[in-house]
Amino acid sequence: MTISSKNILTGLGINKFMRKGQALILVIVAALVIGVVGVAYLIKVNRNRLGDITFNTSFAITKIPLSQTPQHISPTNWKTYKNNNLSFELQYPDLLYLGSEKQGSVSFGGKGVAIPYLIIANTDFLDYKNLALNKCLKYHGLDVEYCLQKGLQWKQDKDIEDIKLDKVDAKSFYISDFTCKYHIVQTMNLPLIEFKMCISREISDDIFKQILSTFKFLENKKSLDDLIGPIGK
16 A cells, blocks of 8 residues: 555644644734835835924024124023123033132133133233244143144134134134143233133033123223232332
8 A cells, every 4th residue: 555745744743734834934924014014104104294394403502703703692591700800701601610719810610520621810821922933832830731733623714813802802722731622812912811711522612602702801900000010019
């Protein structure tokens, strides 16, 4: 008696198993097709919705070229700081915290930051003329160098650029040392004052320029005798 392979498979129950396997494969394939169609539909719907949306890409802090800085802008929700000793006032964001106030200087820091972000002083100016010639100089009495940065890297036409600070002639330049890269702004005439701003991810150069745009000297400006009198005597 001849036994066919079909009968053998049937007897072993393999034929039935194969039919179930084929049915399972069909179910899986159908599910995949439905899933792909569904995802394609959702993508199409979302694209249509996004086409009707206008994104607002403006920021509260705008880029203001220093040479074209408008006078006394008042950024929203910024604090006002006034220093009668140094005869100026300005506004600053919540990212900065008022640090130490001394006779000839004031500093602003950041939360949890050891070194100050911003120092404003009327003494110990950085020697920009010597810096322009030698590119790198040492701090007063310290074996630490600071070097002049290229102005073009910081949106300046020159390495040391002439600007106005509340209508007073000033110089703008950038230096770097082992701690930070700084934007320096110092006046050339009375009232004498120097800004030293550490540029970082938290406080960008654009924010510093916005701070400068709020700066103004007070009416009771210190005379040259007031500034150098104690030294001269």
